[in-house]
Amino acid sequence: MKLIDKMITCSVNDIDVNVEKGSTILEAAQKAGVNIPTLCHLNLHELDAVNQSANCRVCVIEDEGSGRVLPACSQEVSEGMRIQTDSLKAVMARRTSLELLLSNHPRDCLTCVKNLDCELQNLSHEMNIKEIHYRGEKMNHPIDESSQAIIKDPNKCIMCRRCITMCNEVQTVGVLSPLERGFDVVAGTAFHLPLDQTSCTYCGQCVSVCPTAALAEIDATSAVWKALNDERKHTIVQVAPAVRVALGEEFGYDPGEISTGKVVSALKRLGFDTVFDTNFGADLTIVEEAKELSERIESGGTLPMLTSCCPAWVQFIEHQFPELLDVPSSCKSPQSMVGAMAKSYYAEQSGLSPADIEMVSIMPCVAKKSEAAREELSEEGYANVDQVLTTRELARMIKEAAIDFRSLPDKPFDRLLGESTGAAAIFGTTGGVIEATTRTAYEMLTGKEIGEVNFKDLRGIEGVREATIDLGERTLRVGIAHELGNARRLLEDIRDGKSDFDAIEIMACPGGCIGGGGQPYHHGDVSTLRRRAEALYRIDKDMPIRKSHENPLVKEAYEAYLGKPGSERAHRLLHTSYSAKERI
Amino acid sequence: MKKDVLDITDLDETRLVELDNYIDKITGDPEEELIHVLHFAQQQFGYLPHNLQRYVAKRLDLPSATVNGVVTFYSLFSEEPRGKYTISVCMGTACFVKGADKVLERILELTGSEKGKMSEDGLFTVEDVRCIGACGLAPVLTINEKVYGNVGVEDVDDIIRQYKRSGRRED
């Protein structure tokens, strides 16, 4: 076929454009440089996440030829089509669609968590809605706060179905589905079960794409304020790698701006007594994990070994593949390792009792909230981590305290659990954990120093990647998956005995933690994720030490407290176990 | 808390075996077969309680939410036990202005049931429906397949008495 047959000429607001056959009106308009408001539509095609439910009708335009009003996000262009986005008819039709949605939406914007970050509110502003002409029945569903991680308020649901696409097509978790019919339709769980009785992984990708506040994180800011104001508490906070390259966005910085020093400063201003770095925990995780991998390889243990730092992924395997619970590494996540070390090693050194310590972590993730509540992750009745704030919640606290983030001086993390290597930084992006593990495992297994620390094959954004690493006598076959749908494919291979990997890294969220469910909203812009990832690789590159086992504070912790990697004490404090769960 | 959806001990075993046999014969895509399976299950059990839906989900390797979504979307599926006779009272505009609400109220009273819930004697399930397209006959109701037009509150007693009688006779 000649290329010409595949192209279509049409016009958008009298601007002629050539587009490929099969393009939507929206795509044609984008090519013509014309903006059409959308709401339900979400196109993250690089991440295989496309929601084209076409049911909000906020994107309608006028087709001049037929005089018809058509949804731009789903209607394909035809040859010679003349599209008007700003005719009176188009404008009025869009307003009607939006007003109808608003007529069945709570008006508590002032106190809503999505205030100023809500796509519905934003459209209402942009379309100059001053009055809602429709009055009708309003939904009245109970709010689900059953889990530690996600709050679900169906009364704010506009049935865009983005969450359903994320939960089913991208993550293949299948907890959310459209339920009921007609006016009663809602995105809900099977039998309207509370979330904590389902197989929700709390990855929070539904939260990331929800245009309103129908899905949000369970707020922990009040609990943290309370701890900060409790004189008897020694408050410790830790900061995950992906937070430092995203928090700035909440204060007007570009995605990927590194603000580590300011984050530490802000936390001190908020009143935390000690500021530790989750990256220290990442280095510790790597040492323990590399040790476990070497042992499994040398002693013929279960292979592949799967990384275990992503809590949504851990939930996923527990619910969906309970027969494979011997493949994940038994290592706790960096968050829990820092918590466990703070309440033992650090407590001992500074004369504190774990009862006096309130351990808070700042995470790009909502699933970390449910991880913190896992019973396995506690020591003598004290949870490793007491409270988890998402990146967004930390931003809210900083704003609440009226701290001028942009003018804060840079400050370093506190000693003992506050130093880290480049390997730890890249934990926050897909491929990073396995690259870091490889740097250390290589040296453990070969006894030789690694020449090149950059494993470029392991980097990138494709859903599944693989690489082979030469260890001299043998090779290490490494696989990587991000998004749980991709993880499912690798797991099915393992279950069916078709996998020949030695080690696999899995992260539940698109792009890894940088795309976590607790990060500042990307509003459909995938470049945001890419820039955050690049920033992590920059941090790595600029670090004097780039291998976890060379972290001086990690070495010190082993010498002074833990003994050797994989020692009995290391096992008690730094390792965990998994249990089979139902799939609902 | 809701009745545990994981517990299937109250489901009749022979019927479950029938359902298993039906599912075992499926060769196509489970998601496409779902409606047929649910149909069969409803025939067997009379309705689709949550634990049965979850059982179907498990057997077809589908998320329970997907199954529940289908069940709650199609009006032919019921999550509640159904009476022998389903009485659907039209609440469309025409019927409503002619007093359909009074008719419905009286029917509920006489059958001793709640809207959508089976009556205690197992004979009736009463529900309201949207316009069924017989506005000329308003107010209209249907009992199973049979249509009754121009039904006044005063006619209801006779109709219900009749069904109660034949319902018992058949037992």
Ligand code: FES
């Ligand atoms: S954005 Fe097109 S219908 Fe919602």
Ligand code: FES
């Ligand atoms: S699985 Fe429920 S939030 Fe992703």
